[in-house]
Amino acid sequence: MADQYYEDRQKKLEALRELGLDPYGSRFDGVTRNTAIRQQAEKLGLDAGQTDESTRVRAAGRIVLRRVMGKLAFLTIRDSTGDLQIGISKAKVGDGWALVKLLDLGDIIGVDGPLGRTKTNEITIWADSLTMLSKCLRTPPSEWHGLQDIDARYRQRYVDLFKNSAVMQAFLSRSRIIDAVRGHMRGLGFIEVETPMLQPMYGGAAARPFTTHHNTLDMDLFLRISPELYLKRLLVGGMERVYEINRNFRNEGISPRHNPEFTMMECYQAYGDLTDMMSVVEGVVSACVEALGGGFKRPFKDLELDFTPPWPRRTYTELLREHAGVELADVEAVRRKAASIGIEGAKMDDAVVANKLFEATVEDHLIQPVFVTEYPAAICPLTRRKPDDPSLAIRFEAFAAGMELGNAYTELNDPAVQRETLSAQVKGEGDETMAVMDEDFLTALEYGMPPAGGLGVGIDRLVMVLTDSPSIRDVILFPLQRKLGVGE
């Protein structure tokens, strides 16, 4: 990997040491962030060309632009808040000029000096001292184009983050969103809990799990596909309002909206039901919108999504009628329609075929935020049935931009019915991937679980739609990538 660029920078590193400077710096206290420094400069009301010698600031960041002209240099340094210009005069820094000549794009430096504006009105720290904080030995991507190679961006996210400011902003937004979700849930009286990711038995969703093994106990384990069955045990235990924000793992495909590990906010509210969960979704999203600013109408790809609550409610049945042209109850018609669009449903349960048809024909049309209600009961083994029509489950999924953002039930808490629906799954009815019987969960229900509403919100997708990020990989710092070098 020794190329001319690397060697040139290595030589400069040695030259720094010869000057008695540590190329990798040390503790650097009292740094003000770039945006705060800019705000400070605005308040001073400086005129172009004016410097306030009494206002001294300390900044630190990575050099992203450099303009050196003889005995005067300008650097642009970047931190997580933004960019700031540094002006360096040879006359002012004296011996420090030797360091200036050894600086490369990508180096991390600290700066002290008075705050001013240049003749062209750019806010500038006129450095009287520079501190080397870290030498960059690799050539960073060009400032103008940034790092475009999408594979490199994910594999070397650290470069993506410091080179592509929009990427930094998206992840800062993600952090604000998660803060807002926690704040909203706390405000509703929910407590945050953590339940096992390593589970001896998987359940709570329809998905293939990752498997692993515990050596000491010589026990196979699954990475959880859902925390649902554990959170419900907490309802049994008397925690009336619980939520968890954590990773789920599903051993399935990767796509612009799927990553094998993804973050879910899942909550349960004793004595509540589906309508409470609708309020939670609308409230959480509203809290996020408030935290991010920019209002309820937000761009996403070439769309404008309007998250203003309340969101419309549409039933599964009417949407299937509208977009697939069939009645959910008409099993033959559903199968005919499914077959006509290439769904191979011969070995599948009726409701599974219907759901494939729903996914294929309806979901793309669910652009504006909407709650889809009344799902076929056969694909909802953990959900209470509608009292007047047990073929339908008291469930909704929240959609936006054609994507499922959330999934909620009025929870099934009758242990006898629960045993029945799980048995049906195990027997191959409904969705085979849910075919696991968790006896301890049933025992818990037999102790009595309060009636409850439950909800899961996909945090990654929520961040996507709120930050106009078209791929889930744009909102996951280190999305799963194929290993390099296989077969070499």
Next chain:
RNA sequence: GGGAGUGUAGCUCAGUCGGUAGAGCAACGGCCUUUUAAGCCGUGGGUCCAGGGUUCGAGCCCCUGCACUCCCA
């Protein structure tokens, strides 16, 4: 799993009909005290993803593989 596309300098990208590799930025040397994609002069830099094939000759055509992107199941 199937289909389409992409892979060329550190980065972003050109590369015509198959004829011996190009630009901008970055780097190196020089000039330069108000630049902001600084400017000017000069220089260096390539496993054209990998392997095979066709051909006098392959970045370009063919085959296989690898990686990535998008679409479909």
